[in-house]
Amino acid sequence: KMPWIGNILGEGSRVHPGMPFAETSFGEQYIETPSTEKIGNLVSVTKETIFFDRTGQVMRIAGSLGERLRTGQNKDILDVIMGVGPATSAFKWKGVSYSTYLTAGAFWSNSITGNELVDWTNVETAELLFSRMLDPDTNNPIDILPTTILVPPAKKHTARRIVNATEIRSNQLATTPNMQTISVNTLDNYQIVSSPWIYQRLVNSGLSAAAANSTWFIGDFKKAFVWMENYPLTVVPAPPNSTAEFERDIVARWKASYRGVAGVQDPRFVVKCAA
Numbered sequence: 001k002m003p004w005i006g007n008i009l010g011e012g013s014r015v016h017p018g019m020p021f022a023e024t025s026f027g028e029q030y031i032e033t034p035s036t037e038k039i040g041n042l043v044s045v046t047k048e049t050i051f052f053d054r055t056g057q058v059m060r061i062a063g064s065l066g067e068r069l070r071t072g073q074n075k076d077i078l079d080v081i082m083g084v085g086p087a088t089s090a091f092k093w094k095g096v097s098y099s100t101y102l103t104a105g106a107f108w109s110n111s112i113t114g115n116e117l118v119d120w121t122n123v124e125t126a127e128l129l130f131s132r133m134l135d136p137d138t139n140n141p142i143d144i145l146p147t148t149i150l151v152p153p154a155k156k157h158t159a160r161r162i163v164n165a166t167e168i169r170s171n172q173l174a175t176t177p178n179m180q181t182i183s184v185n186t187l188d189n190y191q192i193v194s195s196p197w198i199y200q201r202l203v204n205s206g207l208s209a210a211a212a213n214s215t216w217f218i219g220d221f222k223k224a225f226v227w228m229e230n231y232p233l234t235v236v237p238a239p240p241n242s243t244a245e246f247e248r249d250i251v252a253r254w255k256a257s258y259r260g261v262a263g264v265q266d267p268r269f270v271v272k273c274a275a
Contacts, residue, residue: 029094029136029137030093030094031091031092031093031094031264031265031266032092032093032095033092033226033228033261033263033264033265034090034261034263035261036228036229036230036259036260036261037259037260037261038257038258038259039069039072039073039257039258039259040069040255040256040257040258041065041068041069041255041256041257042253042254042255043062043065043253043254044244044250044252044253045058045059045062045250045251045252045253046248046249046250046251047249047250047251048249050251050252059252062252062254063254065235065254065255065256066233066234066235066254066256068256069233069256069257069258070233073233073258073260074197075197075201076261076262077227077262078195078197078198078201079201079205080100080225080262080263080264081150081217081221081224081225081262081270082198082201082202082205082215082217082272083099083100083101083272084201084202084204084205085201085204085205087100087262088100090262090263090264091264091267093107098267100264100267101267101272102267107136108133108134108136108267108268109129109132110129110133110267110268110270110271110272111271111272111273111274112125112126112129112271112272112273112274113274113275114274114275115273115274115275116214116273116274116275117149117151117155117158117159117162117214117216117273118158119162120162120165120168120185120186120187122273123149123162123187123190123218125273126146126218126271126273127146127218129271130144130146130219130268130271133268142268144219144220144223144268144269145188145220146188146190146218146219146220146269146270146271147188147190147191147219147220147221148190148191148192148193148218148219148220148221149163149190149191149192149193149216149217149218150193150194150198150216150217150218150221151192151193151194151198151216151217152194152196152198152199152202152212152213152215152216153194153195153196153198153199154199154213154214155194155213155214155216156192156194159190159192159194159216160192162187163185163187163189163190163192164185165185166184166185167182167183167184167185168182168183168184168185168186169181169182170182170183190218199212199213202215210275211274211275214274214275215272215273215274215275216272216273216274217270217271217272217273218270218271218273219269219270219271220269220270221269221270223265223266223269224264224265224266224267224268224269224270225262225263225264225265225270226262226263226264226265227260227261227262227263228260228261228262228263229258229259229260230259230260231258231259231260232258232260233256233257233258234256234257234258235254235255235256236254236255236256237252237253237254238250238252238253238254238255
């Protein structure tokens, strides 16, 4: 688990000449992340399995145990990032669990509906929400610089077109006939990240296909989420002439395991948007 003390209280006091500085103190501010979990599998191949394998694929498939474990690990991490499934309320602050994404709340709001990714104005809407994020102790704005846009495949090219556009053109025909404003693209150089797993995990959480295709995320993901690890994913083969081989004719065996967990560090650094 990873708790920590929060902010220094006070922003400085005026000090008269010859007088001592005023003492300040720490404000109670901490989060609790989940305990790390040990995840792993064993796979065993007997002499008979190899002998009667007509495809010649048994050893190759058995050796991919680590890839399957990595897939499960990535799904767990992505669920925490998107706040779906068991990870919906993964943020625990001051002993109370909260949903990672809130449309309204006493301490933050980082979820917007009616903001499907269509053009640069949708990115601006999310950026304006970041500008309203306040530190819960000091009530001061938080300096958030979003760097990444996370989208399902249905929005990958839309996101690239918006971020990589060289010009933005705005028609003003309704108010000023025959007038058009042209400017350079004012958006920051966002990194676009997309994966079919984003869509699949959203659908798996209960969203419709249309809703999953129109859900996207923007922010500084490294500040919002954390991966805590005791040891990384490793694949270890059993030594030759092992007890299992001698007693049960298990001629090949692999163990894949890791110990870690994903957690929410500060949900204010990512905004979720949907249609």
